[in-house]
Structure formats: C-alpha cells, structure tokens
Amino acid sequence: MIIFKNKTARGYIMFKQFQTDIKMSKDEYEKRLLELRTELIRTQYKFKDYKxxxxxxxxxxxxxxxxxxxxxxxxxxxxxxxxxxxxxxETDEEAERPYYFRFWNSMPMGGKLGVYFNGWYERTIRKYIDGDDTENIFLDKMKNAEKFEKMLALDGTVIVKAWAHISKKEQKKRHEKLANKFDNVPEITERANWYYAKYDKIVASAEMAYKTTHTEFAPWEIIDCSDKRYSQIRFLQIILDSMKKALEDKMPKGGTTPTDLITFPDVLGSTDLNKTAENYKDELKELVTDIKPLAWEAYEKGISSMLVFEGWDAAGKGGCIRRLLRAVDLRLSKVISIAAPTQEELSRHYLWRFWRQVPRAGYMSIFDRSWYGRVLVERIEGYAKPEEWFRSYDEINDFEEHLAERGVMLIKFFLHISSEEQLARFEQREDIPWKQHKITEEDYRNRDRTPEYIDAYNEMFFKTNTKNAPWVVIPANDKKYARLEVLKTVNKTLEKMLKI
Amino acid sequence: MIIFKNKTARGYIMFKQFQTDIKMSKDEYEKRLLELRTELIRTQYKFKDYKxxxxxxxxxxxxxxxxxxxxxxxxxxxxxxxxxxxxxxETDEEAERPYYFRFWNSMPMGGKLGVYFNGWYERTIRKYIDGDDTENIFLDKMKNAEKFEKMLALDGTVIVKAWAHISKKEQKKRHEKLANKFDNVPEITERANWYYAKYDKIVASAEMAYKTTHTEFAPWEIIDCSDKRYSQIRFLQIILDSMKKALEDKMPKGGTTPTDLITFPDVLGSTDLNKTAENYKDELKELVTDIKPLAWEAYEKGISSMLVFEGWDAAGKGGCIRRLLRAVDLRLSKVISIAAPTQEELSRHYLWRFWRQVPRAGYMSIFDRSWYGRVLVERIEGYAKPEEWFRSYDEINDFEEHLAERGVMLIKFFLHISSEEQLARFEQREDIPWKQHKITEEDYRNRDRTPEYIDAYNEMFFKTNTKNAPWVVIPANDKKYARLEVLKTVNKTLEKMLKI
Known part of the structure; x- marks a missing residue:
C-alpha cells in the first residue's frame, strides 16, 4: 500500500486527462441516442434471459x-x-447494521440492471476527506470494496463502476447556477458547497479509489462530463458494452477448486462425548434467570447477536433453541430456519438471504442451520460446484468480519453426537407422535454420507474458526448437558459483551 | 356509536367475569400440553397445505x-x-408511512401462522388513555381495525385476537416482582408503571375495543391469565381450534356479487379528445423547470407522493412518465411497473404488494398500472372472482384513505384515447425498432374487449373518485397535450401540498 503514500499531498495526475473540451452537437446526440436506444432495448431483453x-x-x-x-x-x-x-x-434500520447491509438489500434479481447511485464509494470518500477516517482506514475500506465486488462478480453479477468527472472550473460554473435555482433547498446547496470546497482532495481520493479497486471483475470507467450530451451517450455506451461483454460470456472466471490432498485436524474425533449434566433442573432454571435480564440489557444497549446452530441431524438443535427462547423471548429474538432457497433467493448471491437477516440493534437472530450449508449440504449434495463452495470459506469469514466490526455478537454452535446415538434417536422419533414428521427417508440417506460430512465439518472448523467468530463444539450425546452448555456460552458471551 | 357513550366513566363490566381463581395443576398441564403438541403439529401441517x-x-x-x-x-x-x-x-421507515404499513409488511405467507405481538390495538389504546386521541378518534380507529380485519378475512386470512387478562390485584403482585428483577432496564419498568397506574382505564378501553371489533371475521378471545399454566394451555387451544375451524372450511364467506342492472355515468364518452398542445416545447421546458425545485422542496418537507397511471394500451403512459422523470429525477422517484403478481405476492392479499411500495417521506412512487388492475384486467380476464373484485372498490378507497391520512399526495391519471388512435399506434409501433417488443398478439386481443373495459372504467371512476384521491382523466389522442396536462396537474398539486 506504500504506493499511495502522500498521494493526497501530491494531488491527482491521472484524472487530469479527462478534462477535455469535448462537445457533442445536438444532431450527433440524437443520432447516437436513436441507435443506442434500439440496441439497448434488444440487449436488455437478451440480458433478461441470461438471468x-x-x-x-x-x-x-x-x-x-x-x-x-x-x-x-x-x-x-x-x-x-x-x-x-x-x-x-442511511435510515435508522440501516445504520444499525453493517455498512454493506443496504447494498445487499438492494441487490437486483438476475436479468435486471441495478443502478447504485453513489454506491459504496461516496460516503467512504466523504469520511476520509472530512478527517473522520485516516488514510489507512480509507484504504482498508477500499480493500473491502474490492473483496465485495470480486465475490459478487465470481458469483455471476456483472459489475461496472462509473466516475462522473468535470474540471474544477466547470464545477464552479455549475455550482453557481445550482445555488440560484435551489436556494430554498439547503440540503442541496450545502452539499454543493462542500463538494466545491474540497474539489482537489476529492479527486485525489477518487484516484486512490480507482487504483485500488479497478479490477477485471469490476472495472472503473471515467466519464468526461464537460458536455452533457456527450456524457449521457458515453454512459449509455458503457452499459451497452458491459451487457454485451457479459452476454458473450467474457465474464471473469474465478475460484480455484479444492484439492483432496490436505487433511484437516479432526476436531470432532477429539471431542469427549461422554459428558453428562449433573444437576440439570436447577442449573437450567438458574441460567434462564441469569440470561433474561442480560438479554434485555443488550436490547437497551443496542447490542445485537446472531447465534448459529449447526450439527448432525437429530443432535438436538431444536431443543437447545427452545430452552434459549425461554430466556431470550420471542419479542427480542427470531428463529430463522434455513431450508432450501426460494426462487427469489436463488437468483442472487447465496449470502444475500443471510445479510437480510442481520438483526437490528438489540435483537437476536437464532439460525437453525445457516450460511454454512454452502460448505456442508450444498458441497456434499453437489448443489454448489466445487469452485463455488471452495471460495465460500473466504466469503463467509468476510461476512462474519463485517458483523464483528459492527459489534454484532456472533456465536457458532456445533452439536456433536455419535453415530450410534443418532441412530437411536431416529428410531425413537418414529414412536413419538409430534416427532414422526421429523424423520424421513432422507435422514437415513444422509447417514450413509457420514464420512463425507466429517471431512466437510473438519475443513469448516479449520477454515472458519476465527477470533471474532469462533466455533463452539458441544458434546450432545446427553441432551441436557448440551442445553446447559449452550446456555452457559450465551450467558458468558453476553456478560463479556456487556462488560459485566 | 351512541352505545359507548360514557363507557370510560362507567368502567368495565364484561371483563370482570374473567378474573377467576382458576388453577391448573402441573400434572394436568403436562398431560394437556402433550395432547396439544401432537394435535397442533399435525394440524399445522394440514394448514400448511391449506395455503x-x-x-x-x-x-x-x-x-x-x-x-x-x-x-x-x-x-x-x-x-x-x-x-x-x-x-x-416504530422504526423511522415505518413512522413515515401510514399506520398499517408495518402490519402489511409483516403479513405471513399462505400456510403460515403470524403472531402479531400487540397488533394494531396496543398503541391505539395507549394513545387514547394518554389523551392524545379523543374518544371519537379512538372509535374511528377501531372502525379501521374492523375494516382491515374484514378485508383480510374475506380474502382467506384466518384471524383471531386474544386479550390476555389479569385482575388489578394480580397485576400489582407481578409488577412488584418484575420491578425487582429488571431494575436495570428502565424501558421495562417504566412501561410496567404506566400499565399499573392506568389499569381501570385500559380495561374499559379494551372492552370498547372488544365490542366494536368482535366480528365473525376476526373474533376476540379473552384469556384468563391468573394462572400461568392454564393461560398457556388456553392460548394453544385457541390456536388449534381456529386452525381446525378454518380447515373445516367454516370460514366466513363474504362479499356480494355485482349486478348488471346498474349503468354508470359515461365519463370517457364525455371527454373531449380533440384537444391539442399549442406550444409544446416551451411549455414542457417551463413545466419541468417549475416542478424540479417543488419536488426537492417536497423532499425537504417530507411530503411523499404516489402517482398512478392507468389508461388504454398505447395511450402513452410511458412517455408521460419519462417526461415526469426529467422533473422529478430518479433519485427522488421510483417507477413501479405492475406486471403479473409473483408467487410471493399471490400468497397474500392483493393489496399487499402496493402497501409495500408506499414511499418514505419526501419520495415519489410512480405506478405504471396499479392496484386498479383488480377491477380492470383481473375483472375482465376472470383472474379475480366477481365477489373478489366487487368488494375491492371499498378496499381500494380504504387504502387511499390511509394514504391521505398520512399526508401522501395521491394523483390518479387516466389516459384516454379513441379506438382508432389506438389502432394507428399499434400499427406504428411495429415499425419502430425499440417499440416492436411492446406490441403482441395480446394487445389485439385486448382490443376486442373494448366494450367490457369501458364498463369497467366507468364503474371504477364512479366508485373510486373520492375527495382525497380524485381521478384525472386526460385526453391523450395528442400525446403532447397529454404530457403537458400530466405535468400541469403534478405542478398544481405539488404547489397545493406545499401551500405556495
């Protein structure tokens, strides 16, 4: 990152060349517009089917x-x-979530063009210029932008970024015109004043943004806006070209595929499954009583949490969640059961539906299965291609990093039971009236895949056990022991977050 | 409404009987819970398929x-x-929309149970008790609740309302216990204090709410909560019974069907289609220039608007919308094109998707076709049953009333062209490259249905032309004239709203 040292002081170089004296005549404009219109509409319809x-x-x-x-x-x-x-x-609902929440929430469906006005750059540049962020923070944010764009692009999203440019002189001219017209709308004039005063710094920062995030996945285009007609045509042309390029399937291909050569530490094998609860009823009551006011305090202080439950079928996720709900009631928490994605979800990046479930400040989302499905069931059943699930480890770590940055309390539980215990529970379920629906042929089929799941679990622990989002593997052969452990962890983590 | 006069002063009568000394033993509780659990799960799965x-x-x-x-x-x-x-x-996004926005937004999909904690009653009762609302306003709001529930019920939603009741003595006991436990969470203790101080008034208001909104469509159940075990069992029983009743198809059947005997005033026939624009270019420019700052001022003042465009195929809705976007640019406005509903939309009341599109304060939603589809294309193509579209006039007026109450500026445009002009435009479209996609077999098929559409239009004008949401019928044989008229209306209405 050394190359940008003192860039701000040295000022901009590259962007200068875009301050030309270009002019487009009205005739030329109308001719080009007509051509573009026909081509754009046609391409748009092809793009729709491209999905x-x-x-x-x-x-x-x-x-x-x-x-x-x-x-x-x-x-x-x-x-x-x-x-x-x-x-x-930002709305208050957005401000209470990680920065990228709003961008995820606006994600267009397959076949559509989403125009992101200001995108994720404008606020970052403003904060840097205003001195709220240091240069290092600014560059970190650019890194985040690059990662975000790469992730979407590899998933199939076509991304183009356009910087609308004018010279300082031209901006001054337009600024004065605007001030006359909108003197009754302070928000506009204040904004314009800010922009005009900071022209040099903004352009220098934009150049830094350009250089750090101009990738084959998400290229920048600089539009010379000295002439309004020319800039509009240029803008349309960029969109048309990008769509066409995508349709010719000149999309960046990304992601490496996994190799079978590596074995990961056997986390599950080294878990002691013989642990049992000693004094269940009393401990349970005590823990629920302890957590209750902590959950309300977290609500008051605006600390939100996301709890993930993964584990073998019949490991007792539902039971743990129900005990948890006694303490953190349904007014503060929400159970999100992850089933097969809907059509709407399938047409976007697979993390989309989880970003939408990031809770508001003070609330808790409890995930009965989660985004880890990508490297578990989707991997094993072949719903995701190897290059897709393989790059997900990074994407998932990245997602969890965004949550941690925003102060979200994240706990990932893995409930571990032995294969024998699982079989015993399956058989038992068939006898309990309200559990019969839970046991299907598929459960038995999944059992045959146990060795594959063990590999996937161990790889997952190894690659996604991060400081901010550690895995908590819970021995669950004894259901009661598991429930107490879950509650204890929640209790302890809440206390830590609340600094009691 | 006379029957509630002085109800508050006289106090509650009916709710007294629910303060019993009922007790449920632990054994009885567990036995009942087990029975209910099995039955509830089974019924829930049937209900899922019931959709x-x-x-x-x-x-x-x-x-x-x-x-x-x-x-x-x-x-x-x-x-x-x-x-x-x-x-x-309320979040700020909710507070900027009509009161029912948040309830529409939480609407469960078919087959699911949505628990509405506090629902639309709690705040209304609080406001009345606090003296923010008069008794008349309170009763008006109850009327709204009743209408809302009836609308949903007739559309197939199963609605039950439960009031959890305890005696004043019991509340005091619980209140003291709570205060000890949550002395670190002011929000909870303040709330409890308020409730305890106002016990008598709350119960009296609840009784009024009960009497005004206890309907066959959405009955109230009062749950005696003196004993916790009993109240939980009772609550589960209510849900089970309601689901079962619905499954036996004992749902309220509602809505009358239309009669063919009435003819409505011929609004379209009396529209002068020969009007033409005189000085298009200059007037257009002037109107765009006038509207621009008005739109920004509306944004500053938080006045949102919804513009509806209905009219014959090829009447020029798109052109009018594009001219409008020159003035109210896409940063403040959003064009919403109404096509066939998605699966997600179909599984809810048909107004659901329009409620979701109510703009935030200061923004404009422009509807290219709208909720009037219900009484137009859905009526004529038979997508809605007669009893469904027929009751929609009331539902639509009600929806628009909610908008008006929240201060939303609503304009409904109808672009009218003659049948000959329409044919000419269809033929012309086939020659213009970027318009070819717009003309299909279906357009010609729709032409055959012109007489039916005329009937539907005239009935629509008659029944939904309200003071707060009037129809503006625009002669559009001359496209330019129509565009100017649309802009003039927007200009005039904005000025009125901004009180210039």
Whole structure:
C-alpha cells in the first residue's frame, strides 16, 4: 500500500486527462441516442434471459450531471428491468447494521440492471476527506470494496463502476447556477458547497479509489462530463458494452477448486462425548434467570447477536433453541430456519438471504442451520460446484468480519453426537407422535454420507474458526448437558459483551 | 356509536367475569400440553397445505405473561411455519408511512401462522388513555381495525385476537416482582408503571375495543391469565381450534356479487379528445423547470407522493412518465411497473404488494398500472372472482384513505384515447425498432374487449373518485397535450401540498 503514500499531498495526475473540451452537437446526440436506444432495448431483453444481475455504480463529482445520466437511462431502457437505488442518508434500520447491509438489500434479481447511485464509494470518500477516517482506514475500506465486488462478480453479477468527472472550473460554473435555482433547498446547496470546497482532495481520493479497486471483475470507467450530451451517450455506451461483454460470456472466471490432498485436524474425533449434566433442573432454571435480564440489557444497549446452530441431524438443535427462547423471548429474538432457497433467493448471491437477516440493534437472530450449508449440504449434495463452495470459506469469514466490526455478537454452535446415538434417536422419533414428521427417508440417506460430512465439518472448523467468530463444539450425546452448555456460552458471551 | 357513550366513566363490566381463581395443576398441564403438541403439529401441517395465512393478534395487560404464551407456542409448533412480529417501537421507515404499513409488511405467507405481538390495538389504546386521541378518534380507529380485519378475512386470512387478562390485584403482585428483577432496564419498568397506574382505564378501553371489533371475521378471545399454566394451555387451544375451524372450511364467506342492472355515468364518452398542445416545447421546458425545485422542496418537507397511471394500451403512459422523470429525477422517484403478481405476492392479499411500495417521506412512487388492475384486467380476464373484485372498490378507497391520512399526495391519471388512435399506434409501433417488443398478439386481443373495459372504467371512476384521491382523466389522442396536462396537474398539486 506504500504506493499511495502522500498521494493526497501530491494531488491527482491521472484524472487530469479527462478534462477535455469535448462537445457533442445536438444532431450527433440524437443520432447516437436513436441507435443506442434500439440496441439497448434488444440487449436488455437478451440480458433478461441470461438471468444474471448487473450492478452499475454511479458516483463522481457534484454537478457532473449524474441525475441526468440516470434519467437518460430511464428514457431509453425498459424500466421493468431497471432498478435505481440511491444511497445518501442511511435510515435508522440501516445504520444499525453493517455498512454493506443496504447494498445487499438492494441487490437486483438476475436479468435486471441495478443502478447504485453513489454506491459504496461516496460516503467512504466523504469520511476520509472530512478527517473522520485516516488514510489507512480509507484504504482498508477500499480493500473491502474490492473483496465485495470480486465475490459478487465470481458469483455471476456483472459489475461496472462509473466516475462522473468535470474540471474544477466547470464545477464552479455549475455550482453557481445550482445555488440560484435551489436556494430554498439547503440540503442541496450545502452539499454543493462542500463538494466545491474540497474539489482537489476529492479527486485525489477518487484516484486512490480507482487504483485500488479497478479490477477485471469490476472495472472503473471515467466519464468526461464537460458536455452533457456527450456524457449521457458515453454512459449509455458503457452499459451497452458491459451487457454485451457479459452476454458473450467474457465474464471473469474465478475460484480455484479444492484439492483432496490436505487433511484437516479432526476436531470432532477429539471431542469427549461422554459428558453428562449433573444437576440439570436447577442449573437450567438458574441460567434462564441469569440470561433474561442480560438479554434485555443488550436490547437497551443496542447490542445485537446472531447465534448459529449447526450439527448432525437429530443432535438436538431444536431443543437447545427452545430452552434459549425461554430466556431470550420471542419479542427480542427470531428463529430463522434455513431450508432450501426460494426462487427469489436463488437468483442472487447465496449470502444475500443471510445479510437480510442481520438483526437490528438489540435483537437476536437464532439460525437453525445457516450460511454454512454452502460448505456442508450444498458441497456434499453437489448443489454448489466445487469452485463455488471452495471460495465460500473466504466469503463467509468476510461476512462474519463485517458483523464483528459492527459489534454484532456472533456465536457458532456445533452439536456433536455419535453415530450410534443418532441412530437411536431416529428410531425413537418414529414412536413419538409430534416427532414422526421429523424423520424421513432422507435422514437415513444422509447417514450413509457420514464420512463425507466429517471431512466437510473438519475443513469448516479449520477454515472458519476465527477470533471474532469462533466455533463452539458441544458434546450432545446427553441432551441436557448440551442445553446447559449452550446456555452457559450465551450467558458468558453476553456478560463479556456487556462488560459485566 | 351512541352505545359507548360514557363507557370510560362507567368502567368495565364484561371483563370482570374473567378474573377467576382458576388453577391448573402441573400434572394436568403436562398431560394437556402433550395432547396439544401432537394435535397442533399435525394440524399445522394440514394448514400448511391449506395455503391460507393465519394471523393471531396477542395483546392484553402488562404482566399477564404474553411472552411466555408465545414462547410456549414456539415450544410445541414447527417454527418454520411460525413468524412472530413484535410491534412496539416504530422504526423511522415505518413512522413515515401510514399506520398499517408495518402490519402489511409483516403479513405471513399462505400456510403460515403470524403472531402479531400487540397488533394494531396496543398503541391505539395507549394513545387514547394518554389523551392524545379523543374518544371519537379512538372509535374511528377501531372502525379501521374492523375494516382491515374484514378485508383480510374475506380474502382467506384466518384471524383471531386474544386479550390476555389479569385482575388489578394480580397485576400489582407481578409488577412488584418484575420491578425487582429488571431494575436495570428502565424501558421495562417504566412501561410496567404506566400499565399499573392506568389499569381501570385500559380495561374499559379494551372492552370498547372488544365490542366494536368482535366480528365473525376476526373474533376476540379473552384469556384468563391468573394462572400461568392454564393461560398457556388456553392460548394453544385457541390456536388449534381456529386452525381446525378454518380447515373445516367454516370460514366466513363474504362479499356480494355485482349486478348488471346498474349503468354508470359515461365519463370517457364525455371527454373531449380533440384537444391539442399549442406550444409544446416551451411549455414542457417551463413545466419541468417549475416542478424540479417543488419536488426537492417536497423532499425537504417530507411530503411523499404516489402517482398512478392507468389508461388504454398505447395511450402513452410511458412517455408521460419519462417526461415526469426529467422533473422529478430518479433519485427522488421510483417507477413501479405492475406486471403479473409473483408467487410471493399471490400468497397474500392483493393489496399487499402496493402497501409495500408506499414511499418514505419526501419520495415519489410512480405506478405504471396499479392496484386498479383488480377491477380492470383481473375483472375482465376472470383472474379475480366477481365477489373478489366487487368488494375491492371499498378496499381500494380504504387504502387511499390511509394514504391521505398520512399526508401522501395521491394523483390518479387516466389516459384516454379513441379506438382508432389506438389502432394507428399499434400499427406504428411495429415499425419502430425499440417499440416492436411492446406490441403482441395480446394487445389485439385486448382490443376486442373494448366494450367490457369501458364498463369497467366507468364503474371504477364512479366508485373510486373520492375527495382525497380524485381521478384525472386526460385526453391523450395528442400525446403532447397529454404530457403537458400530466405535468400541469403534478405542478398544481405539488404547489397545493406545499401551500405556495
């Protein structure tokens, strides 16, 4: 990262070349618009059938005419396949989640174009310029942006980023015009003032952003906006070209595939399954009584949590969750049972549905199975291709890192039982009226895959057991012991978060 | 409404009988729980296939143990078919929309049970008790609740409402216990204090709520919560019984069917289609320039708007919308094109997807076709049964009333062209490259149904042309004239809303 040292002080070099004196005549503009319109509509329909989502990030200098560019887009494309998301003020629901929550939440479905006005860059640049973030933090955030874009691109999303550029002189001219027109709307004039005063710094930061995040996965395009007609045509052309490139399947191919050569530490094999609960009833009561006020205090202090339950079939996830709900009642918590994805979920990155479940400040989401399905059932049943699930370890760590940064308390439980205990529970279930529905042919089929699951579990522990999001493996042959352990961990972690 | 006069002063009568000395032994409790568990799970699976949603509103006195009741539910039912929504604090996104927005947004899908904690009653009662609302306003709100419930029930939603009741003496006891336990969570103790101080008034208001909204569509059940075990069993029993009743198809059948005897005033026939634009270019430019700052001012002042575009195929809705976007750009507005409903939408009341599109304060949603589809295409193509679309006029007026109450600016445009003009435009479209996709066999088929559409339009104008949400019929044989008229109306209405 040394290469950007003192970049701000030295000022911008690269962006200078985009301040030209280009002019487009009205005739030329109308001719090009007509051509583009036909081509865009046609390409858009092909893109719809292609079923991949496209994200266009539009950011740049104030007064460059970004609004007009987007409106030009609405003029010539089918608005049913177009979604515009503007990111300026965060709502309180957004502010209580990690920064990328709002961007995940606006993700277009396959076949659609999502225009991300300001995208994830504008606020980051502003914070850096205002001195709220140091240069190192700024560069870290650029790194996050790059990772985020790469992840989406490898999953099939077409991403293009456009920076709308004008010269300082031109900005001044437009700024004065705007001030006259909108003197009754302080939000606009204040914003324009800020932009004008910081022109040099903004451009230098944009150049840093460009250099750190201009990748084959998500390239930047700089649009010279000196002339409004030219910039609109250029903008449309960029979209058309990106769609066409994607349709020709010149998409970046990414991800390595796993090798079978590595074995991972046998976490499960070294777990002592003989542990039993001593004094269940009293301990249970005490733990529930202890957790109750802690959960409410977490609510008051705005500390949210996400608890993940993974484990063998019949390991007792449901039972643990129910005991937990006695303490953290359903007004504060939400149980999210992960089943097969819906059509809406399938048409987006697989993490999309989990990002949507990040709780608001003070609330708890309890996951009965989770995003780890990607490297477990999806891996083993072949629902995800090897290059897909293999890159997920990084994506998952990244997701959990975003949660930790926002202060979310994350605990990942793995309930471990022996193969014999599992069989005994399956057979027992068939005799209990309200459990019969829980036992199907599939459960027995899954048992045959036990060795594959052991490999997947061990790899998962090894690769995703991070400082901020550790795995808690719980011996669960004795159900009562497991329940107490879960509650103890929740209790301890809440106390730590609340610094009691 | 006379019957409730002075109810508050006279105090409660009916609810007294629910303060009993009932006690349930632990053995009895466990026996009943076991029976209910089996039956509930089985019934839940049948209900899943029945594909209707169920809403259970749980409200009542503080300290009655509502939390425990809901948690008991999570204990014995399949949590994948259960959704708990708690309504206490409004988020800012909710506060900027009509009151019912959050309830629409939490609507369970068909086959699921949605538990609405506090539902739409609790806040209304609190506001009345606190003197923020007069008795008349309170009764109006009850009327709204009744209408809302009836609408959902007639559409197939199973609704039950439960009031958790305890005596004043019992509340005091529980209140003291709570205060000791949660002295570190002010939100809880303050709430409990409020409830305890206002006991008599709350119960009297609840009785009014009961009497005004206890209908065959959405009955109330009062749960005696003196004994915790008994109340949990009673609560589960209510749910089981309601599901069973629904499965036996003892659902309220509602809605009358239309009669063909009435003819409505011929609004379209009396529209002068010969109007043309005089000075298009200049007027357009002027209107766009005028609207721009008005739209930003509306944004600043938090005034949101919803513009509906209905009209004949090829009447020029898209063109009008595009001109409008020049003035109110895509950062403030959103075009919502209404196509056939998705699976997710079909499994809920048809107004669900429109409620979700109510804009935040300051923003504009532009509907290219709208909720009027129910009484137009759905009526004519038979997608909605006669008793369904026929009751929609009331439901639509009601929806628009909620919008008006929240201060949303609502304009409904109808673009009218002659049948000859329509044919000419269809033929022309086939020659324009970017319009070819817009013309299909279906358009010609729809033309054959012109007389039926005229009837449907005239009935729609007659029944939904309300003071707060009037129809603006625009002669659109001359496209330019229509576009100017749309912009003029928007301009005028914005000025009125902004009181310039």
């Amino acid at each position: 991949r989502p496209m994200i266009l990030v539009l950011t740049g200098l104030d007064g460059a005419g970004k609004g007009d560019m987007v409106n030009a887009l609405a003029d010539v494309m089918d608005s049913r396949l177009l979604e515009v998301a503007t990111f300026w003020q | 209707r949603p169920m809403i259970l509103v749980l409200t009542g006195l503080d300290g009655a143990g509502k939390g425990d009741m809901v948690n008991a539910l999570a204990d014995v039912m399949d949590s994948r078919l259960l959704e708990v929504a708690t309504f206490w604090q």
